[in-house]
Amino acid sequence: MVAWLRLLRVGQKVSRTLTEDLKRWNLNLAQFDVLARVGGAEGLTQQELAEALLVTKGNVCQMLDRLQKRGLLVRRPEGRSNRLFLTDEGRRLFEEVVPSHQALVARQFSVLSPEEQSQLMRLLGRLDRAL
Amino acid sequence: MVAWLRLLRVGQKVSRTLTEDLKRWNLNLAQFDVLARVGGAEGLTQQELAEALLVTKGNVCQMLDRLQKRGLLVRRPEGRSNRLFLTDEGRRLFEEVVPSHQALVARQFSVLSPEEQSQLMRLLGRLDRAL
DNA sequence: CAACCATGGTTTAGCTCTAAACTAAAGCTA
DNA sequence: TAGCTTTAGTTTAGAGCTAAACCATGGTTG
Numbered sequence: 001m002v003a004w005l006r007l008l009r010v011g012q013k014v015s016r017t018l019t020e021d022l023k024r025w026n027l028n029l030a031q032f033d034v035l036a037r038v039g040g041a042e043g044l045t046q047q048e049l050a051e052a053l054l055v056t057k058g059n060v061c062q063m064l065d066r067l068q069k070r071g072l073l074v075r076r077p078e079g080r081s082n083r084l085f086l087t088d089e090g091r092r093l094f095e096e097v098v099p100s101h102q103a104l105v106a107r108q109f110s111v112l113s114p115e116e117q118s119q120l121m122r123l124l125g126r127l128d129r130a131l
Numbered sequence: 132m133v134a135w136l137r138l139l140r141v142g143q144k145v146s147r148t149l150t151e152d153l154k155r156w157n158l159n160l161a162q163f164d165v166l167a168r169v170g171g172a173e174g175l176t177q178q179e180l181a182e183a184l185l186v187t188k189g190n191v192c193q194m195l196d197r198l199q200k201r202g203l204l205v206r207r208p209e210g211r212s213n214r215l216f217l218t219d220e221g222r223r224l225f226e227e228v229v230p231s232h233q234a235l236v237a238r239q240f241s242v243l244s245p246e247e248q249s250q251l252m253r254l255l256g257r258l259d260r261a262l
Numbered sequence: 263c264a265a266c267c268a269t270g271g272t273t274t275a276g277c278t279c280t281a282a283a284c285t286a287a288a289g290c291t292a
Numbered sequence: 293t294a295g296c297t298t299t300a301g302t303t304t305a306g307a308g309c310t311a312a313a314c315c316a317t318g319g320t321t322g
Contacts, residue, residue, distance in 0.1 A: 004236045006255035011142045012185045013262040054143045080287050105135045111261035123251045124137035130242035131144040
């Protein structure tokens with residue numbers, strides 16, 4: 001119980017910091033997630049994206065509308081599904097944001113020693129697989 | 132980085148399960164949080180509630196509108212702030228939901244041994260305090 | 263006392279998200 | 293080939309959430 005509250009709390013705090021930082025690029029966490037995911041696995045389908053992000057396809061659809069309107073990515077129809085690709089602008093943003101974001105995450109977790117971090121990872125991994 | 136993704140992922144999964152379960156009482160996680168908090172510290176003010184939940188006061192205000200309309204709690208003005216109390220119905224719900232919810236949380240975490248759970252708690256606690 | 267300031271709450275616009283209904287294109291199967 | 297069924301995506305209504313503007317009241321200070 002207490003573990004859960006802490007987990008939630010840490011999650012909220014880190015999210016907040018990341019969200020704040022992403023404003024520099026005029027992105028929020030959800031948009032970043034999409035950008036990062038598509039950038040890292042171009043050609044994936046909307047369904048796959050939804051599953052990867054643990055989010056509904058309806059949500060993905062709306063998200064994409066906005067990002068597409070903003071010129072960061074495109075849907076390429078193929079059969080009855082859409083494959084997703086970053087535009088040049090999207091890719092430029094991706095290349096710029098992702099490393100900076102990762103660095104910030106690393107900084108957030110740097111209170112823990114490397115061993116502790118892998119401890120944490122191990123425990124969370126066990127939980128994740130069990131759910 | 133990976134630790135962060137896992138944390139997020141576990142958080143999402145557990146949230147989803149809890150949300151699903153709370154439907155039995157016609158509550159969602161946010162509403163539960165408010166109910167649980169107010170029930171556990173009656174007489175607290177909206178500001179305090181917002182801080183406790185790491186959420187904006189605007190959000191709390193809207194949340195309370197709904198829960199109040201539903202007859203689960205009341206705002207009692209005092210000076211320039213509102214003190215929050217559960218109604219009888221709210222309290223009944225509280226008594227019923229909270230234990231069940233805690234049990235579910237415990238079950239979710241039960242893949243980890245007690246020692247591992249306190250390991251996890253310790254690590255998350257360190258992180259939390261550092262943020 | 264009057265003007266000012268701080269602070270608790272409310273409102274609003276705009277996003278994310280979900281669930282559920284809907285659309286349309288494949289793919290079967292009779 | 294005509295009609296079913298499945299499945300990817302879209303739409304819609306409704307709630308959560310935030311930031312920022314706004315409202316009111318209580319406390320301070322000249």
